[in-house]
Amino acid sequence: MLDAAFRQWLDANAEAIDQGQCDPHQVLAQIAESQLLRVGVDPAQGGSGGEITDAVEAIAAIANRSLAAAFVCWGQRAFIEYLLQSPNHALRERLLPGLLTGELAGATGLSNAMKFLSGIEALQVRGRPDAAGWTLEGRLHWVTNLRKCGFVVAAAIEDDAGGSPFVLAIPSTSHGLERSDDLELMGLQSTNTAALAFHQVELGRDWLLHENAREFLPQVRPAFLALQCGMAIGLARRSLDEVHEHLHGRLSFLEEHRQVLKDRLDNTVAELMHGLLEGRFQSQPAALFKLRITLAESAADAVQLELQASGGKAYLNAFGEGFARRWRESAFVPIVTPSLVQLRAELHRQAAGA
Secondary structure, eight states: OOOHHHHHHHHHHHHHHHHTOSOHHHHHHHHHHTTGGGBTBOGGGTOOBOOHHHHHHHHHHHHTTOHHHHHHHHHHHHHHHHHHHOSOHHHHHHHHHHHHHTSSEEEEOOHHHHHHHTTSSOOSEEEEEOSSEEEEEEEEEEESOOOTTOEEEEEEEEETTSOOOEEEEEETTSTTEEEOOOOOOSSOOTTOOEEEEEEEEEEEGGGEEESOHHHHHHHHHHHHHHHHHHHHHHHHHHHHHHHHHHHTTOOSHHHHHHHHHHHHHHHHHHHHHHHHHHTTTTTOHHHHHHHHHHHHHHHHHHHHHHHHHHGGGGGSHHHHHHHHHHHHHHHHGGGSSSOHHHHHHHHHHHHHHO
């Protein structure tokens, strides 16, 4: 799925992207140049066609070489999906072309909103309605793909007038919108990840993605989570491939373990793709939560098996650089919102109420 030039660029820059030694602007530019942002988008809207499942595979292909780059792609592609599912056609026509070419960065600021949907957290941005639109106050603590040269971020907004929460697309040019310095992360540093503060940000109704967050969020949640799953899928596949290389075809209990993990991964991915195409995750979110948990665990197990197959080499800088990055990446997968703890808590709550 990745063209040769993009594969080579990722392989040459994976460590630099992870450690913040690569210009973050280049990450999104390279992804866009590869045309992967157009996957799963109708050709009539500037895409290359296919289904959302193809977009999941595109993110997995990037994560196979760099989870940080896949994280950027997820943010951009998730925002594109919000536009595709928004009833605001004028907004889609205005923003989509720049998002598909990477000229505009799209940030999925709906992590807080997804936790709100499950009753885990209150919305962190509030909007006071007026004749022209709203005045916004609040903060988003962790948002990826906030490119310094310009971005648009999605956020769910609590209505100060007592109406339904709603979802806005907020441009970086908005007066009163403050971007923090990049967060100092353990890895994934060239991802333009920062916090946003809203100080009397005035925004018109033409930036409305959906007037009812409680209706829109369950609608986009399957794509939000499935695209996120692409990161775990790609990482798990890469580590299992590395195990195979280390074993040089030798039969051993490690090879048997690798095959068990591969079968579990393949079956889980097949179930994810089938559920997406059927559309059943909108009415059965718990099934998607369970798949997300299984895929995160599969990635962790695959990286652990890679360590066992490579032995002491993994701890030598000359040989283990890629492994050390994948180890850090595997530690990130369980805490991406919604985290595995939050998903398990929600499943427990649903089971208790059944």
